[in-house]
Amino acid sequence: MNEIGERLRSLRKERGLKQVEIAEEVGITRAYLSGLETGAATPGHATFMALASFYGVSLDWLTTGKGDRSEKLREKATDLVDGRKAKLGLDAVEDFERLRLLRIWSMLSGDVRNAALLLIEAAVDPARKAS
Numbered sequence: 738m739n740e741i742g743e744r745l746r747s748l749r750k751e752r753g754l755k756q757v758e759i760a761e762e763v764g765i766t767r768a769y770l771s772g773l774e775t776g777a778a779t780p781g782h783a784t785f786m787a788l789a790s791f792y793g794v795s796l797d798w799l800t801t802g803k804g805d806r807s808e809k810l811r812e813k814a815t816d817l818v819d820g821r822k823a824k825l826g827l828d829a830v831e832d833f834e835r836l837r838l839l840r841i842w843s844m845l846s847g848d849v850r851n852a853a854l855l856l857i858e859a860a861v862d863p864a865r866k867a868s
Contacts, residue, residue, distance in 0.1 A: 739776035740802055746774045748792045763787045764841045783844040790840060 749759055756774070760767040765784060772778030773788075780788070789796045797804040845853065 741800060742774045742776045744799060744802060745788065759791065762837065763791050764844055787840050787844060
């Protein structure tokens with residue numbers, strides 16, 4: 738197992754999560770996550786970003802093991818999100834869905850984003866037809 742894989746496995750185990758739970762949330766397969774943890778697979782930038790975001794750690798720490806692990810940053814971000822939810826009256830489920838959608842959206846290519854937008858627009862306004 739490589740150092741990045743060790744950090745990923747450690748983060749998962751600390752939180753008591755299963756690979757399938759993380760993979761689903763981040764938008765990758767369980768097999769790919771397993772490969773990342775064992776060192777058999779190498780993540781791309783989008784996957785690194787999604788995993789760092791999911792775990793609330795800095796990208797620098799995840800990729801190199803150096804720098805602040807950013808648990809303080811995670812607590813600050815959680816407080817910020819909680820404050821915004823309270824201020825906007827957002828339901829936790831709705832907020833979770835939005836964050837998940839943004840994570841997945843950030844991993845899509847431009848062409849796939851455009852196609853997804855057309856489908857979403859067609860679903861919202863049935864008078865429009867997806868091209």
